[in-house]
Amino acid sequence: MRPGETTTVVMTRRRLRPRRRGLALKRIRAVLAGGLVFGVGATVTLASWNDGEYATGTFTAGRFDVVGSINGTAFASHATAGTAIAMTFAAAADAAALAPGKTVYALFSVKTATPSVAGTVKLTASTYAAGTLADYLTYGVKTVTAAQCASSTDYAAAGSTVVIADGSALSTSATASQTVTANGGNQVNYCFAITMPSTVGNGAQGLALTQTWQFAATSS
């Protein structure tokens, strides 16, 4: 107690009431404050900790590229008729001077490049020059197991499959296609046999021809 407060008891009692009222107010404030604290606490509880996991997926478009070779070993791209590679026909002397009954042979191998997805290849007669030697010649194409096509023996070797039947006009395209696996996994060896039939007359003498074939490949 502070000195001087004991002098007037009545005054003290009178003063007590306001004090009690103050206490109640304090209590209310305390409760309110508690509630406020509680509210704050609740708010904190709701704002829980966060963490994340992130994953990425990287995607790259594949490539589709076929390459060809006339010797079965050195492959390159010859994607347009203008960049076509000339096949080497055997026997060379016969190819330079075809006569009735003669057949000349040439190899053309096709595979996918690395990298490349898989696909199918279809042989198509690209050009046909009517009125030239093309009218007199016939041809046949087989796929052969070995990358060798220089004689009738190679052409008829075991495992050969007909792509274009013998005796077909040079304008004939294949109906079936061959499968090339991804990244140069397999090599399709086409064996060409070009024939001047023995029935060809003297009208064919001295004529010349450059024939183009397209190997149209489609990814799968």
Added chain:
Amino acid sequence: MDTVTPTTRNRRKVLAVLAGGLVLGVGAAITLAAWNDSEFATGTFTAGSFNLEGSTTSATAGFTNHNVTKGDTAAALSFSAPFSNLSPGDVVYAPFWVRLDSTTTNNATLVASTGTGTGTNATNISYSVYSIAPAATCDATATSGTLVASGTDLTTFTAGSSVALTKGATAGTAGTAAQLCFVATAKSSLTQGGAATGTWSFTATSS
């Protein structure tokens, strides 16, 4: 719950099916759009040339075409005497050289094709044709050569062996000539003063 009339419900179903079809269509289009690449290859071919020519004078000179079917004139053989004054038992000889000309690109095989005779004595003269060395003399020794054709008279014909002809060793060079020696014998039935003409054809086939 919404109050959906049957009409609205049907429309929604149709739209749903259409949407599904649209998705399906997009998927199909992607499958068809595959990548393409091509390889191109060429083959160059030249037809050969082929021409047979003949000479009555020499293995190296006097060669021309005598292809009657192309409008040429047959070569007139120069028979030895007494071809114009034959008597029974006489034998006369005539050489004929054939070769592949300088433009020819292929070797060939020559065969006697036909033999015909006309005139009074056509049936009174027998003949044989022998293949002999180009430089050999076409005379009585020719019978040691290879028989190419023969006939009991000029109107009959029997083919014999074929003759191989080679093209020139280099382009622009004619092939080596082959000599055919004609041996004609007057039979005992020879008619005095009667003439006869024999015509033979030879065909070379490229090989």
